[in-house]
Amino acid sequence: MSRRIGRAAWLLATAGGSGRSPLAPGTAGAAVGALLFWPLASAPAAAQMAAVTTVLALGAVAATRLAESLGEKDPRLVVVDEVAGMWVSLLGLAPRPAAFLLAFVAFRAMDVLKPWPARDLERLPGGLGIMADDVMAGVYANLLVRLALVVWPGA
Template identity: 45%
Template sequence: MRVNVATSVATWFGTGLSPVAPGTAGSIAALVPAILAARTLGWSGRDIGACGVALFLPAVWAADVAAKQAGLKDPGFIVVDEVVGQCVTLFGASKLNWQTWACAFVLFRAFDIWKPFPIRRLEHLPGGWGIVADDAAAGVYAALVLCFIGWLQSRFTV
């Protein structure tokens, strides 16, 4: 694999080269800087979610270039899509604590693997669009569930 800016971003700076569960590694690699930003800069889930949205187009570009260089439709080493989806998930967090981080991780991975309607259809979009759009949509689904959980907690916490 030729290393350049696109492949660096697509592999999320090498995270996607993990020999075990690169998608999960990509999700974790998204959470580490998110947790640091929340703790040191006071970022909210919405701030982190906004970063995921801002990363969407660069992720599409990087995934497209890296996939073409590899000659594959959706290579496993491309994990910037998981980074986008994991960050978008956090948009639904009303507060950030270890339970929220864990719940956001599990929800995003579940929706990313399950791909309920119409997420799976998004994989058929051309190039980087298909690689990233399904994970972004999984992040939206997970964010909605995370938001609902936060709402339930606020309604039923004594």
């Protein structure tokens, strides 16, 4: 941890340290995001949006600080973007294990594939660019899950 950024920023940027996972830190961050969102899934939509907005704003600041302290544009250690993207993929979905699993798989696929405009958003500066592509991946994942739940309503 860089002392220059502070412990709180480091913990947020790395999603409690899950970004240190030696294998697939992005997947670890998304899993942490899904677990953290579970209690919010029953909350009203406005509360969910407020939580997502807060994580996006604070996460962008923390991601910028950690990236700058490491001298990297988008370090693997920073996974708050995966948490935020996962939360976007879960917005408004019922707290059902099948829906969460579908959202997790869809989000990871969209995050890896980065369909337009996600890849372009990644080029934005600092924490904004770190976060924006994952938010877009979350939007795509949310739409895919909603479509899947229309086709398979029991999932």
